[in-house]
Amino acid sequence: MDKNIWDVAIIGGGGAGLTAGLYASRANLKTCLFEKMSSGGQIALTDTVENYPGFPEGITGPEISAKMEEQAKKYGTEFILEEVAKLEEKNSQFIIRTSSGKEYFSKTIILASGASFRRMGVPGEREFTGRGVSYCATCDGAFFKNKAIAVVGGGDSALQEGIFLTRFATQVHVIHRRDKLRASPILQTRALHHPKIDFIWNAVVESVSGSGKVENLKLKDVNTNQTRDFKTDGVFVFIGHDPETGYIGDFVKLDEKKYVIADPVTMETSRKGVFAAGEIRTGAVKQLVTACGEGCAAALQAQYYLENLEQH
Numbered sequence: 001m002d003k004n005i006w007d008v009a010i011i012g013g014g015g016a017g018l019t020a021g022l023y024a025s026r027a028n029l030k031t032c033l034f035e036k037m038s039s040g041g042q043i044a045l046t047d048t049v050e051n052y053p054g055f056p057e058g059i060t061g062p063e064i065s066a067k068m069e070e071q072a073k074k075y076g077t078e079f080i081l082e083e084v085a086k087l088e089e090k091n092s093q094f095i096i097r098t099s100s101g102k103e104y105f106s107k108t109i110i111l112a113s114g115a116s117f118r119r120m121g122v123p124g125e126r127e128f129t130g131r132g133v134s135y136c137a138t139c140d141g142a143f144f145k146n147k148a149i150a151v152v153g154g155g156d157s158a159l160q161e162g163i164f165l166t167r168f169a170t171q172v173h174v175i176h177r178r179d180k181l182r183a184s185p186i187l188q189t190r191a192l193h194h195p196k197i198d199f200i201w202n203a204v205v206e207s208v209s210g211s212g213k214v215e216n217l218k219l220k221d222v223n224t225n226q227t228r229d230f231k232t233d234g235v236f237v238f239i240g241h242d243p244e245t246g247y248i249g250d251f252v253k254l255d256e257k258k259y260v261i262a263d264p265v266t267m268e269t270s271r272k273g274v275f276a277a278g279e280i281r282t283g284a285v286k287q288l289v290t291a292c293g294e295g296c297a298a299a300l301q302a303q304y305y306l307e308n309l310e311q312h
C-alpha cells in the first residue's frame with residue numbers, strides 16, 4: 001500500500017499555522033496541520049483583539065481563531081490532533097513522529113508551534129495552578145467575580161488581560177518587578193487610569209500559599225529585599241513566553257533561547273524544505289497580523305520549493 005505523503009505539514013495551529021494552511025491548501029497542495037489541543041494558539045486565549053486590521057470594533061480571540069480554522073478547512077487543510085514528538089529526514093522526505101507513536105510523511109514542513117506562557121517558578125505556583133493560579137484570563141476570569149486578584153507582569157499581556165479581569169474582580173493589583181511598564185502606551189494609559197487597577201512596583205512574587213486555594217502571596221521588594229504577605233483570591237501570571245521547540249532538537253538550528261533561526265523574508269530554516277513562521281522564529285514581531293503574514297510567506301516559499309523539486 002502506498003504511504004500517504006503530504007506536500008506541506010504544518011506544526012502548530014495559531015495565526016501563523018492557520019494562515020499557512022489557508023495559503024498552502026488554496027494552492028492545491030496536500031496540506032495537514034498538527035495541533036496538540038485545539039487550534040488558535042495564544043490568540044484563542046485572548047479576550048479582545050483590537051489591532052487586527054478589518055475589525056474596527058475588535059473581535060474576540062476565540063472568534064477570530066475559529067474563523068481562521070474554518071477558512072483553512074474550507075480549502076482542504078486537514079487537522080491532525082496529535083502532539084509532535086520528533087522530526088526526521090530520510091531519503092529526501094520528512095518524517096513527523098507523534099507522542100502516540102504514529103508517523104506521518106511530508107515533502108515540506110512549516111514550523112509554527114509558537115510559544116507558551118512562562119511560569120514564575122516559585123514555591124506553590126504549580127500546586128495552586130487551577131486553584132487560584134492562572135495563565136488565562138479568558139478561561140478563568142469568571143471564577144473571580146467580586147474577588148480581589150493579582151496580576152504579575154508589566155507587558156502588553158499583563159495590562160490587556162488585567163483590564164479584562166476588571167469585568168469580574170473588585171480590584172486588580174498589578175505586581176511588576178520594575179517601576180516602568182513594558183506595555184504599549186495605549187494600554188499603559190488605560191491601566192494607569194483604571195479605577196479598579198493599582199500597581200505594586202518593584203516587587204516579585206516569592207511564593208504562593210493558601211489552604212486548598214490561593215490565599216496569600218509572599219512579595220519581595222527588589223530594592224529593599226524586604227518581604228511581606230499579600231492577601232489575594234487569585235493570581236494571573238503574564239510574564240512572557242518561551243518557544244515551543246522541544247520536539248525540534250537539532251533538526252534545525254535554534255538560537256541560544258531555543259527560537260528557530262530562519263530568514264525573515266523567505267522563512268527558510270537551516271534545513272532545506274523546512275520553514276518557520278510566527279512567534280517560534282527568532283526576532284519575530286509578536287503580533288497576530290505579523291504571525292499571519294509569516295504563515296503566508298512560509299506557505300508560498302514551500303510552494304516554490306515544491307515546484308522546484310518537480311522541475312528537477
Ligand code: NAP
Pocket residue numbers: 051120152153154155156157158160177178181182204238239240241285286287
Ligand atoms: P513581554 O512583553 O515579554 O512582557 C513580560 C513582562 O513580564 C515584562 O514586563 C517583564 O518584566 C515581566 N517578567 C518577565 N519575566 C518575569 C519574571 N520571572 N518575574 C516577574 N516578571 C517577569 O510578554 P507579553 O506581555 O506576554 O507580550 C509578548 C509579546 O506579545 C509582546 O511582543 C507584546 O507586544 C505582544 N502582545 C501584544 C498585545 C497587543 O498588541 N495588544 C497583547 C499581548 C501581547 P520587564 O519589563 O522588567 O522585562
